[in-house]
Amino acid sequence: MSLFKSASVVSLLTLLSRISGLVRDLLIAATFGVSAMTDAFNVAFRIPNLLRRLFAEGAFSQAFVPVLAATREQEGDEATKDLINRVATVLAWALTFTCIVGVLAAPLLVWGMAAGLARDPYTFDVTVALTRWMFPYIGFMSLVALAAGVLNTWKRFAVPAATPVLLNVGLIVAAAWGAPWFESIGIEPIFALAGGVLIGGVLQLAVQLAALKRLGLLPRVSVRLSALRSAWKNPGTQRILTLMLPALLGVSVAQISLLINTQIASHLATGSVSWLTFADRLMEFPTALLGVALGVVLLPQLAAASAAADPARYSQMLDWGLRLVLLLAVPSAVALLTIAEPLVAVLFHYGAFTAFDVRQTALALMGYGVGLVGLIAIKILAPAFYAKQDIKTPVRIAIVVLVLTQVFNLLLVPTMAHAGLALAIGLGALINAGWLLIGLLQRGSYQPQPGWLVLTLQVLAASALLALFLLWASSQFNWVHEEVVVWQRLLAMLGLLVGAALVYFGTLLLAGVKLRRLVRM
Template sequence: MNLLKATGTIGGLTMVSRIAGFGREMLMSRVMGASWQADAFFVAFRLPNTFRRLFGEGAFSAGFVPLYSQRLQGEDGEAKAKRFSEEVLAVFVPTLIVFTLVFEIIMPLFVAAISGYSGDKLGLATFLTRITFPYLLLISLVSLFSGILNSLARFTAAAFAPALLNLAMLTALIFVPVGGTITATALSIAVTLGGVLQLGLLLYACKRAGVVLKLKRPKMTPGVRQFIRVVVPATLGAGVYQISAFIDTFFLARLGTGSLSYFNYADRLNQLPLGVIGAALGTAILPQVSKHVGANEPDKAAKVQGQAAELAMLLCLPAALALAVSALPLVSALFQGGRFTAEDARLTALTLSIVVLGLPAYVLVKVLTPGFYARQDTATPVKIAALVLVATVLLNFILIPPFGIAGLASAIAITSWLNCLLLYVILHRRGHFRIEGWLASRVFRQLLAGACMVAALYGIRTLLGSWFEGSVGHRLVGVTALVGGGMAVYFPAVWVFGGTDRDELKSLFRRRRPYTDVG
C-alpha cells in the first residue's frame, strides 16, 4: 500500500468533512454568536466528543487494529479476524450502553463539576448534553468498523463519515436559524442523528467489503482478554489526554462568557491540518508498521515512520506558520458577522495564533505513537501522557491568571512539544526510530521555505491591509490572496531548496486516476 496514496485518500476525504465543518462554524458563529447559549452547547458537544476520543479513537485503534491485522495475515485469516471482531463487539456494546446510561443519570452533577455553571446556564448545558451523549455510543461503534476497514486498506467510508455529522448540524442551522436555546437544542439533536448516519454508512461499507458481524453473547475469550490487556493501558493513556481536555473546559468555562466559543472557533481552524494531515497519517501508517513489526522487519517499520514524518512536516509546517501569521484575517473573514463581533474575532484570532504553534508537534505525535502501538506497547504512551498532564495543569495555573485564554493556548502548544519530544526520545533509545540525516536535512530546508512564505504573507497583509477590514466579500478575497500567495511561494521554495523528494512533491499535484474503493 502506497503511503502517499493512502494518506491522500484519507486526507482528501477528511478535507471534505472539514470544509463542511467550516460551513457549519461560519453559520453557527453568525446565528449563535459568543452567547451563553453557545457556550452551553459547546459544553454539550465537547463532553461526548472527549469520551469518544477516550473510547472510540486512539485507545480502541491502538488495541484493535494491530490485533485484527495480525489475524488477517495468518492461515484462514479473514475468518479469524471476523471471529475476533465479533468477540470484541459482544463485550464493547454492553459496556458502552451501561456507561452511557450511568452518565445520563449523573449528568447534572457531572456538568456542574466540569463547567462550574449554575442556574439557567447549568440547566441548559445539562439538557443539551443528555441529548448529545448517545453520540458517544454511536461513534465508538463507528470506530470499531472503521478499524476493520482501515485494516483492509479501505479508507474511504471511514474518512468520509465525519462529513455526515457536519451536514446534519448544517441542516439544523439552516432550518432553525433563530439562535438562542431553540437553535442550541436543534444542534444537539443533529449531533446524535449525525452519529446514526455515520454508523449506517460504516455498516454498509463493511457489508460491501464482505464483513458482516453478528452481535453475540459477551464472553471472555482469549482474543478478548488479549484485546483488553492491550486496550486498557491505551485507554488509561487516552484518559490522561481527555482529563487534560476536561481541565481545559474547566478553565475556559471560568474565563467568562464567550471563552468556550473563542476556543472552539480557533480549534476548528487548528483542527483542519491536524485532521487532514495528522489523523490521515496516523491511520495510514499503523497497519503498515504493525505488519512490518509482525514480520520482524524493524528497518522497514522505521522507514515508514520516517517517510510519514517527512510528509507530515512538509504539509504541516506551512499550515502552522500561515495560521499563526494570518490568524486575524482568517477569523474575521470566516466567522465575523451577525452576532459575532470584531472583538470576538480578535480574541479568537489571538487564541488561534498561539495554539497552532504546537500543531507540528501534535501531528508528529500521530506519526510516533504507532511505533509503540504496533509493538503492543500501550503502557509507555500512558506514562508520557501522565507527565504531560501534570505539566499542562501546572502551566494552566501559571499562565492563565496573567494571560487569560492566551495562557491556556500557550500551555497547549508547549505541552504538545513536550509530548512529542518524550515519545521520540524513548523510541530512539530503544532503537525503533531515529531522525536520520536525510530527514533532518529536509525538515531544515522546509523551514527555509516556510520562512520565505511568512515573508510573502506579511507582504500580502501590508498591501491588502484595508481589504481585511472591509465587507465580507473583500475579506474573503483577501484571505484567498493569502492562501494562494502562501502556496505559490512555499511549494516552489521547497522544490528549489530540496525540502522533499521531488517525485513525491510532483505526485501531490499530479492528477490521480479515480480511486474506486467505496469500502
C-alpha cells in the same frame, strides 16, 4: 494503493469534512453568536466527544487496530472475522450500559466539566438537557470506530474518512432550519443542534455498516448473556482489553487536560469556552489533513510490519511519515502564527460574531499554533508505539506532560487568560512529541534515513521567507472591517494562500528539494 495515495485519499476526504465543519461552525456562529447558549452547547457536546475520544477513537482504536492487524497477518481472515464478532458483542453491551448511566448522571457530568456555568441556573439546566439528548452519540461513534478499524485494516480508507461529513450535514440543517423552527414554536433554538448531532451519528453508523456488509464483514452482535461471556473470555478480546487499560489512561490524560482547561475557561470571561472551541476547529484542519490522515494509514501498516518481524519496513514507513510532517507542518505553524486574525475573520466574522470575538479567537489560535508541529507529530509517533502493542510508554510520557501543562497554565493564564490555556497545550505537545521521538530512537525502532539535516535547513529557510511574505501580504487588507463583503475576504484569502504556496514550495524547489521523492512510498 501506495501509502501516499492512501494518505492523500484520507486527507482529501478529511478536507471535505473540515470544510463542511467550517460551514457548520459559520452557521452556528452567525445564528447564535458567542453567548451563554453557545457555551452551553459546546460544553454539552464536549462531554460525549470526550468519551468518544476516550473509548472510540482513543483507547479502543489504539488497542483494537494493532490486534486486528496482527490477527489477520498471523491467523488469516476467518479468525479475524470471529474476533470482530466477539469484540462487537462486548462493545454493544458496554455502550448500552454507558449511555444509560450517562443520561442519568448528566448534572454531575456538566458540573464536573464546567462548574462555572452554575452561576446562571438557566444556562446550567440547558447544558444538562443538551447533554442528556446528545449522550447516545457516544454509542453511535464507538460502533463507528469499530467499523472504521476493520475497514482501515482491509485498506478501505475512503468510507471512514468521508462519514464525518454526515455529522456536519446534520448540524448545518439543524442550525439553518431547525433553530428558526424551534424558536417559532417557543423552544430554546439551541436544542435543534442536539437533534442534528443525533441524526449525524445515526447516518455515520449506517454508512459504515453498509460498507462492512459489502465486504462480508458485518459484525454479528449477540444479545445472549452466554454469548457475551464467551466473547469476553476470547483471547483476542482479552488482549484488546489488556491493551485498552493503559491506552485508556493515556487518552484520559489528554482529556483530563482538556477538562481542566474547560473548567478554567468557564471561570474566565463569558465566551472563553467558545473562543477556544472555534480556535480548536481551525486547528483541526492541519492536524486532521496531515496528522490524522497519516496516522490512520500508517497504524495498520506499522502493526502488520511489526507482526511480520520486518523492522526495516517499519522504520522506513515511520521515516517517510516524519519527513512529511516536517515538510508540511512547519509552514502550517508559520501561517497560524502570522495570519491567525485574517483566518478567523474570513471564516467566522459574520452575523453575531464580532471583531472582538475575532481577536480573542485569533489569540487562542496562535497559542495552539506554537505547538502545531508537536500536535501533528504525535499522531504518527504514538501509533508507532501502539503498532508494537506498547501503550505504556506513551502513557507514562503523557502523564508527565499533563503535569507540565498545568504548570504552564499557572504561569500563563493569569496574564494571557484563555490564550494562555491554548499556549500551554501547544508547549505540552512539543514536549510530548520530542519525548516520543527520543524513545523510538533509543530503542532502535526508528533509524532515520540520510538527509535529515539538509532537509531541515531547507524547510526552515523556506518557512522564514514564507513568514515574511505572509506578514507583508496580510497587512495590505483590512480583514475585520465591518463593511468588507464576504467575497472580498474570500478572494483576498485565496490570493494570500496561493501566494504563500508559491513562495514556500518555489523556495524548496530552488533549494534542491526533490518533492516527488519525498511523497513516494
